[in-house]
Amino acid sequence: MGTLWFWIVAVMLTVYVVLDGFDLGVGIVYLFVARTEPERRQAMHAIGPVWDGNEVWLLAGGGTLFFAFPLLYASSFSGFYLPLTIVLWLLMVRGLSIELRSHTHDGVYMALFDATFSLSSAMLAIFFGAALANVIRGVPLGADDYFFLPLWTNWRTGPNPGILDWYTVLGGVLALLALGLHGLLYLALKTTSELNARAKMWAGRLWPVVALVTAVSVPATTVARPDSLVHYHEHGIAWMAPIAVVAALVTIAVSLKRNWEWRAFMGSCGYLVSMLVGAAAGLYPVLLPTVGTAGRNITIDRALAGAHSVRVGLVWWSIGITLALIYSATVYWLFRGKVPEHAEGYGH
Amino acid sequence: MDALTLHRIHFAFTITYHYLFPQLTMGLALLIVVMKTIALRTTDPDKRERYDVTARFWARIFAVNFVLGVVTGIPMEFQFGTNWSEFSRRTGGVIGQPLAMEGIFSFFLESAFLGLLLFGEKRISRKLHWFAAFMVWLGSWISGFFIIVTDAWMQHPVAYHLRPDGTYEVTSFWGLLLNPWAWLQYAHNMSGAVITGAFVVAATGALYLLQHRFEEYGRVFVKIGVIAGVASCLAQIFPTGDMHGKYMARHQPVAVAAMEGLFHSEPGAPMVLMGQPNEQTQTIDNPLVVNKVLSFLIYGTTTAEVKGLDQFPREDWPTALPLLFYSYHIMAGLGTYFAALMTVAAFLLWRGKLYSTRWILWPLLLSFPLPYIANTAGWMTAELGRQPWLVYGLMRTSEGYSKHVGPATSLFTLLGFLGMYSVLSILWIVMVYTAIQKGPKAPVVDEGHDAHTLTTA
Numbered sequence: 001m002g003t004l005w006f007w008i009v010a011v012m013l014t015v016y017v018v019l020d021g022f023d024l025g026v027g028i029v030y031l032f033v034a035r036t037e038p039e040r041r042q043a044m045h046a047i048g049p050v051w052d053g054n055e056v057w058l059l060a061g062g063g064t065l066f067f068a069f070p071l072l073y074a075s076s077f078s079g080f081y082l083p084l085t086i087v088l089w090l091l092m093v094r095g096l097s098i099e100l101r102s103h104t105h106d107g108v109y110m111a112l113f114d115a116t117f118s119l120s121s122a123m124l125a126i127f128f129g130a131a132l133a134n135v136i137r138g139v140p141l142g143a144d145d146y147f148f149l150p151l152w153t154n155w156r157t158g159p160n161p162g163i164l165d166w167y168t169v170l171g172g173v174l175a176l177l178a179l180g181l182h183g184l185l186y187l188a189l190k191t192t193s194e195l196n197a198r199a200k201m202w203a204g205r206l207w208p209v210v211a212l213v214t215a216v217s218v219p220a221t222t223v224a225r226p227d228s229l230v231h232y233h234e235h236g237i238a239w240m241a242p243i244a245v246v247a248a249l250v251t252i253a254v255s256l257k258r259n260w261e262w263r264a265f266m267g268s269c270g271y272l273v274s275m276l277v278g279a280a281a282g283l284y285p286v287l288l289p290t291v292g293t294a295g296r297n298i299t300i301d302r303a304l305a306g307a308h309s310v311r312v313g314l315v316w317w318s319i320g321i322t323l324a325l326i327y328s329a330t331v332y333w334l335f336r337g338k339v340p341e342h343a344e345g346y347g348h
Numbered sequence: 349m350d351a352l353t354l355h356r357i358h359f360a361f362t363i364t365y366h367y368l369f370p371q372l373t374m375g376l377a378l379l380i381v382v383m384k385t386i387a388l389r390t391t392d393p394d395k396r397e398r399y400d401v402t403a404r405f406w407a408r409i410f411a412v413n414f415v416l417g418v419v420t421g422i423p424m425e426f427q428f429g430t431n432w433s434e435f436s437r438r439t440g441g442v443i444g445q446p447l448a449m450e451g452i453f454s455f456f457l458e459s460a461f462l463g464l465l466l467f468g469e470k471r472i473s474r475k476l477h478w479f480a481a482f483m484v485w486l487g488s489w490i491s492g493f494f495i496i497v498t499d500a501w502m503q504h505p506v507a508y509h510l511r512p513d514g515t516y517e518v519t520s521f522w523g524l525l526l527n528p529w530a531w532l533q534y535a536h537n538m539s540g541a542v543i544t545g546a547f548v549v550a551a552t553g554a555l556y557l558l559q560h561r562f563e564e565y566g567r568v569f570v571k572i573g574v575i576a577g578v579a580s581c582l583a584q585i586f587p588t589g590d591m592h593g594k595y596m597a598r599h600q601p602v603a604v605a606a607m608e609g610l611f612h613s614e615p616g617a618p619m620v621l622m623g624q625p626n627e628q629t630q631t632i633d634n635p636l637v638v639n640k641v642l643s644f645l646i647y648g649t650t651t652a653e654v655k656g657l658d659q660f661p662r663e664d665w666p667t668a669l670p671l672l673f674y675s676y677h678i679m680a681g682l683g684t685y686f687a688a689l690m691t692v693a694a695f696l697l698w699r700g701k702l703y704s705t706r707w708i709l710w711p712l713l714l715s716f717p718l719p720y721i722a723n724t725a726g727w728m729t730a731e732l733g734r735q736p737w738l739v740y741g742l743m744r745t746s747e748g749y750s751k752h753v754g755p756a757t758s759l760f761t762l763l764g765f766l767g768m769y770s771v772l773s774i775l776w777i778v779m780v781y782t783a784i785q786k787g788p789k790a791p792v793v794d795e796g797h798d799a800h801t802l803t804t805a
Contacts, residue, residue, distance in 0.1 A: 049467070052418075053459040059425060060451035066429065067448035070440020070515065077429025077436070078750040084430055085423075085761045089768060092419045096775070099415050103779065146433065148752040305441040306509070306517025313445065320452035327460035334468075 001310055002300035003285070005068040008317065010280040012064055016057035017128070017276060018182075018269050023047040023054055025183020027094065027121020028176065031114065033187065033202055039195045040114065042339050044101065046190035049335045051098060053328055055091070060324070064317070068310060069303035071145060072287045079139055079147040080131065083163050087127050094120035122176060129175025133168040135288060136279060137161065137224045141295030157224045159292040167224040174213045181206045182272065185252070185265040190339050203264070204256050211249050214275070218242070221282075225289070228282045241278030248274055354758040355431045355749040360731075361762065362423050364724055365769050369417030371723045374492055374538065375545020376410050377485035379576055380465075384481045388474060402568050403481070404469070405788035406549065410484075411466055412779045414458075416772060423765070425451075431758065435738055435748030441517040442508055443498045445524065450494035458487035492541070493534055500530035502739050503730065504599055516742075532595050533730070536588040539580050540726060543686060544719040546577035550693075551716035552784055554709040565788045567703050570712070574702065578694040581687040589683065590645075596733070597646045600740065602660040603733030606669050607676040608642055610656045617642040617654035625673045630657070667735045667745075675728035682722040689715060 026047050034043040066073040077084060097117035101110055137157055139147045152162035155169075164172075184206065187199040221228050232238045251267030254260075283289070288298040296302075304310060349357075380403055387399035425447065428436045436444075461483040469477050501508075507523030508516045518524050550573025556566030597604045605611075609620045611630040619641035623632035640650040647654075657665060666672050689711055696702040702709075734740055738748040783790075 049463055052463075053456065056451070056455040056459050059422065059455055060448075062425060063444075063448035063451035066425075066436065066440055067444035070444055071437055073429045073440060073444070074433040074437035077426060078431070078433035078753055081430050081750070081753050081757060081761075084426055085764065088423045088426055089764060091422055092768060092772075095415065095419050096772075100775070142752075145437075146750075146752045305444060306511070309441060309445055309518040309521070312518075312521040313448070316449060317452060320449065320456075324452060324456035327456050331460050331463060334464075334471075 001307075002304045004314070005304065005310060006280075006284060006287070006300050009061060009065045009068060010276070012057060012061035014273055014276045014280075016054070016061050018272050019054040019057060020051070021179045021182045021272055022186035022265075023051040023183070024121045024125050025179040025181070026187055027118050027183070028125060028180040029183050029187070029199070029202060030121070031118045033184065033198050034195055035198075037110075038341060039191075040110075042191050042195055042341060043187060044098070045339045046187060048098070048102070050331060052095075053331060055095075056324075067313060068305055069287060069300070070305055071303040072298055075141070075145050075147065075298060076135075076139075076288055079149055080134070080163065081148065082151055083127055083131065087124065087131075090120045090124050090127070094124065125176045125179045126172035130164060130168040130172035132175070132276075132279060133171025133224075134161075134163060136171075136221060136228065136283065137165075137167055138289035138291040140292045141288070141290035141298065143295055145295060145298060147295075157291075161291065167220055170213070170217060170220055174210075174217055177206065177210045177213055178268075178272065178275070181210050181252075182265075182268045185261075185268045189261045189265045192338055192341055200256060200259075200261075203252075207249075207253055207256065210271075214245065214249070225282075231282055231284055235281070238278070238281040241274050241281055244274035245271060245278065349755060349759075351751075351753070351755040351758060352746055352749055354755045354762065355753075356745070358431055358758055358762045358765075359427060362420070362427065362765055364727070365765075366417065366420040366424055367724065367727065368720060369413045369420065370488070370492065371541045371544045371720065372548060373410055373413050373417055374488045374541040375543065375580075376406055376413070376548070377481075377488045377545075378542055379545050379549060379572060380406050380410060381478075381481050381485045382572065382576070384478045388478050398564060398568055401788050402565060402572075405565070405783075407465055407481075408783055409548075409780060411462065412776065412783070414462060416776055420769070420772070431750055431753065432738075432748050433750040433752075435743070438515050438743060438748075439501075439739060441511075441515055442501055442505075442524065445518060445521070446494040446497040446501075450491050454487045454491035454494065457483060458491070461487065489538065492538060493530075496534045496537060497525060497527065497530045499730070500527045500533055503533070503734055504529035505739055505742055529595065529599070532588070532592045536584065536592045536726075539583045539588050540719070540723045542576055542580035543584060544723060546573045546580055546690075547686075547712075547716045547719045549573035550577055551713045554713040555784070556787075557703055558706065558709050558713065562787045562789070563703075570702060570709075571697060573712075574690060574693045574697050577686070577690040581683070581690045584683055585687055594646060597654075600733060601655045602657065602664055603666055603672075604646070605655060605657045605660070606666045606672050607729060607733060608654075609673050610642065610654060612658050613653055613656040615643065615653040616640040616651050617656075619645070620677075622677070625670050627669055664736065666732055668732050672729065672732040672735075675725045675732060679722050679725040679729055682718050682725070686715075686719065686722070 026043055030040070030043055034040045062073075093116055097113040097120065101113040101117065104110060104113075134149070139149060140159065140161070141147050150162050152164040153160055155162070155165045157165050157167050181203055184199045184203040188196055188203060191199065248267050248270035251270065252264050255264035255267055285300045286297045287300060287303055290297050305313075383399050383403035383406065387396050387403060390396050390399070428440075428443075428447075461480045464472065464480040465477070465484050468480060472480070501524065504527060505516075506527045506529075507518055507520040509519045511517055549569050553566045553569025553571075553573055556562045557570065593604070608617075609623060609625045609632050610617055611625075611632075616639065618637040618639045620632055621636045621638060623635040623637075626633050643652040643654055644650050646652070689708075693702060693708050693712060696705050696708055736744055736746070738745040
């Protein structure tokens with residue numbers, strides 16, 4: 001049962017990264033890829049109807065995590081207090097930037113909201129990457145299962161880490177690059193003419209950088225977390241994840257060369273999914289590993305909520321998520337296809 | 349200030365600010381369904397046009413408030429973990445359930461159908477568009493329900509079991525969802541949300557009528573606002589307020605004693621209309637009382653004994669006693685005023701004189717902030733009355749906060765939220781004011797979705 005909920009939460013957060021990832025990615029590349037006002041409208045329009053629904057996956061995933069693993073929620077949310085609060089502020093700024101931009105025709109305000117939208121998107125990508133890297137590296141859990149991390153200490157991993165050290169910064173950079181690429185490929189899929197061409201050109205340039213940083217991140221992880229491959233050795237099937245990462249990267253490159261927009265974007269989705277599944281497989285059955293000797297790892301068994309609630313939860317979760325998938329699919333279907341070049345506004 | 353106080357202020361401030369938006373959107377969602385229903389059912393094309401425009405206008409106001417409700421709501425879901433981690437660790441096995449259900453059942457629904465409501469009108473049939481409005485209403489009321497279930501468990505814990513590690517788990521899913529406290533509080537709360545919606549709609553209508561602008565719509569707004577207002581204001585007092593109060597008197601007698609400022613038990617207890625509770629002398633300063641009424645309201649007889657604060661150990665008294673007393677009295681006083689105002693307005697509407705009676709249009713216009721105050725005061729009554737408990741009878745508030753998050757850190761983020769929310773307030777005022785100034789028939793700035801969907805479909 002615990003394993004099932006582990007994968008339910010992991011899948012929900014993965015869906016969040018894949019879906020909200022492309023609208024964050026559009027934000028990251030927005031200022032230099034979409035140059036003119038019609039292009040910016042087109043870019044905004046590509047994410048306008050869906051970004052808000054995408055963000056719901058974060059809330060729903062977070063809520064499910066709280067429900068299934070209260071101890072993990074309590075420990076990690078209070079331990080990552082400052083970065084999480086900053087993430088909240090960034091989510092607010094970003095959401096408001098998108099909304100407000102659609103309510104104004106004044107160039108000065110539009111420029112302001114463009115900048116805040118792009119900056120908050122980029123910062124969020126970095127924070128999310130760094131957050132995941134923090135979980136992989138581990139945190140200094142105390143005997144009471146709590147911890148509190150400052151934003152930075154000496155920039156080293158080890159017994160006294162901060163939120164930001166060389167490894168988590170690497171995670172942040174990788175997330176920024178990977179989501180940037182994801183956003184470019186989404187833009188290529190949804191737009192036409194010059195914006196489309198420019199998105200593909202940047203994607204072609206960014207691809208080798210993403211591949212390189214991905215390659216660096218693997219040995220870096222084994223340095224930051226020496227036992228990260230234990231689970232891979234125990235369960236051979238986990239090796240599927242890194243193989244899928246390589247396959248996805250190759251798919252993106254080939255598709256870009258042959259101008260297959262849809263496949264390139266799918267390749268990027270596959271890349272993100274396999275990276276996250278790979279990370280989750282490396283963690284399992286631990287939810288939050290510890291560094292140092294004061295505390296114990298927070299594992300699935302220790303954190304799982306009561307037997308009755310996780311059993312009943314399976315029933316309502318299945319019903320609810322089916323409905324949610326129907327709503328999401330409907331919205332994507334309604335807004336399928338390319339955004340016209342001279343789209344008027346965007347909105348919610 | 350110590351960490352406990354700061355974490356409490358942190359939560360109190362962010363939740364109070366957040367609830368300014370859902371109370372309007374939940375009430376307005378219902379009124380939009382009413383408007384859409386009238387437009388759908390009428391055979392008179394002028395009337396249909398009028399109600400369609402009305403629904404469109406209020407959907408725009410709804411959207412602004414909804415967005416602010418979402419961005420201020422996200423911190424709430426995080427804050428259980430960030431600021432109240434020990435509470436989350438111990439009770440997450442129970443309250444995690446309704447909170448997760450809110451996300452799964454409500455947020456997806458709302459985000460999908462709001463887009464359809466706002467931008468899909470030209471694209472889908474009239475019936476489907478009505479359905480979108482209905483689903484937005486449903487989503488927002490489901491969301492409210494799960495939050496109330498969470499709060500009701502803290503007020504009146506049911507269907508739980510204490511595990512050896514000090515955490516709680518649910519023993520009955522339906523027991524949790526059917527907590528009587530939840531249903532009483534839900535009825536009272538949703539009626540309160542409709543009051544806010546009704547007053548805002550009526551006030552906008554009154555403004556247009558007083559200004560002699562958009563009078564055609566002013567009349568529609570005032571009519572909808574007053575009819576919804578009189579129904580919800582009366583329901584707020586009876587039966588919802590009455591039942592909730594009696595249930596509370598049974599299960600949280602010390603909270604009721606503090607709310608009423610009843611320091612000493614007495615048969616035929618009086619109701620204090622006004623006064624200042626003095627904790628040192630244990631009396632009410634400058635009291636204005638009505639004899640025997642409290643006993644009657646709670647027990648239905650004028651002679652019943654009502655338990656005073658003296659029946660309870662001092663450490664179980666609500667911690668912010670005067671504030672609780674004032675919150676309750678402000679809520680009840682305003683509630684009485686609302687019922688009176690709306691009843692008079694409804695009478696004039698029935699007599700066909702409302703639209704030209706300036707002395708009633710003025711109070712309708714000026715009263716729109718008051719339901720916000722009353723709803724806030726009502727929640728303060730519920731939550732301050734729960735003190736000193738975080739989960740009534742099980743866990744004290746002082747046990748629940750994040751011990752590893754220091755007071756200075758909490759203050760840092762509290763100041764951040766204060767700054768952020770100041771900006772939000774300005775944006776909110778500008779956006780709502782602009783929409784009301786432009787009037788119901790102003791073209792929507794944002795017609796992109798129609799353009800887009802029409803060309804891609």
